[in-house]
Amino acid sequence: MQQTTLITGVSSGIGLTTAKYLLQRGYTVYGSLRGGNAGADQLAKYPTFTPLTFDVTDRPAIHAAVQQIRETGHQLTGVVNNAGVAISGPVETLSEAQYRKQFDVNVFGLLAVCQETLPLLHAAQEAGLSPRIVNVGSVSGYLTSPFTTLYSASKFAVEALTDGMRRELLPFGIDVISIAPGPVKTPIWAKGREQTAAYRGTRYEKVLEKLGPYTEAAEADGVEPEVVAEAIYKALTDEKPNPNVLVMKRGWLVKLLRLTPKRFQDRFFLKRLAENRRY
Ligand SMILES: NC(=O)c1ccc[n+]([C@@H]2O[C@H](COP(=O)([O-])OP(=O)(O)OC[C@H]3O[C@@H](n4cnc5c(N)ncnc54)[C@H](OP(=O)(O)O)[C@@H]3O)[C@@H](O)[C@H]2O)c1
Known part of the structure; x- marks a missing residue:
């Protein structure tokens, strides 16, 4: 059977890799781009790829793009909500524009794409x-590290949306799954490094010295995006997929840590930060 999937954010990283993985x-594959992206060149050689232009925060543009799919007569069997941003910085210093953007893209954008494609x-x-929605969550939706708190809050919301929607939609034969990666080697980390302005001139400035190496170590230990693409493919194709999949090295440690008292978790995070180690 011909499978047709919409993936948001195919210009780079996990979205681009997943698009190639499915096309091969x-x-x-219908993939969302925001215009002028390198990803489009890499995907153009696949005859079954169609670029769609929309920002997930632009509801009329999403509507128009979905209408484009509808007009082809293709049966849409999968939606991969991958587009996301990671805004970091101390909660105390984040601007309203930053914290709203975090939720506008990762949470309300995902919700809008679901509503338009349902x-x-x-x-x-x-x-x-047997249509499926796959939401790209994060280990940050399982545990909250300091200084990526808003990102974590958005990914906890993605987990809640995934579980709630699955329970609403299973009676209609639509499955909803979250694929939550730990660190993955993608451009998202470089984008995060540009966000150091949030610390400058504040009492958190000293933290930056620790956070740089801590983040670099996490990225260096990350998995390749193909590992996440394979997990997304399995979520789209397995007969009985696991509804919440954590894709990371030492995922067992995260699952174990989640069961410990919050004060223990506090000590764990502060110690790891002091030692420039993540989990
Ligand atoms: N890399 C990791 O370590 C990691 C770990 C856990 C979860 N994740 C999640 O994985 C997903 C993909 O991230 P990635 O690591 O592959 O990062 P990435 O390379 O930066 O890719 C992010 C994608 O989202 C798109 N995007 C951002 N804002 C958008 C908007 N408003 N509307 C439409 N598209 C938008 C970007 O498009 P533009 O190029 O146009 O900005 C890009 O295609 C995200 O949801 C992220 O939270 C990543």
């Missing part, structure tokens, strides 16, 4: 197919 396995997913299910 015979999928028809009529097509229902239609696919009514035609006898």
Whole structure:
């Protein structure tokens, strides 16, 4: 059966890699770009790839893009909500524009894409197919590290949206799954490094000295984006996929840490930060 999937944010990183991964396995892929991106050149050689231009915070643009899919007559069998941003910095110093953007993209953008595509997913299910939504969460939706608190809050929201929507949609034959990566080697880390202005001239300035090496160590220990692409593919194709998948080295440690008292977790994070080690 021909599988047709929409992936948001295919210009780089996990979205670009997942698009290639699915295209190489015979999928028809619609990928969202925001214009003038390198990702488009890499994907253009695949005849079953169609770029769509929209920002996930622009509801009318999402609507128009979904209408484009509808007009092809393709049955949409998968939606991968991958587009995301990671805003870091002490909560005390983040501007309103920064904290709103974090939720506008990672949470409300994802929600808008789900709402706009669900009529097509229902239609696919009514035609006898098994449509799925895969939300790209994060280990930050399992545990909250200091200085990526707003990002974590947005990814905890992604987990809640995933579980709640799955329980609303399973009676209609639509599955909703979260793939939560730990550190992955993608451009998102470099984008984060530019956000140091949040610390300058504040009492948190000293933390920056620690946070640089701490973040670099986490990125260096990250997995390749292909590992996440494979997990997304499994979520789209396995007969009975795990609804919440943590994709990271030492994921067991995160799962264990989540069961410990919060004061223990506090000490763990502060000690790791002091030693320039993540988890
Ligand atoms: N890398 C990691 O370590 C890691 C770990 C856990 C979870 N994740 C999650 O994985 C997802 C992909 O991140 P990545 O690591 O692959 O980073 P990335 O290379 O920076 O890719 C992010 C993608 O999202 C798109 N995007 C950002 N804002 C958007 C908006 N408003 N509307 C539409 N598209 C937008 C970007 O497009 P532009 O190029 O146009 O900005 C880009 O295509 C994110 O949800 C992220 O939170 C990443």
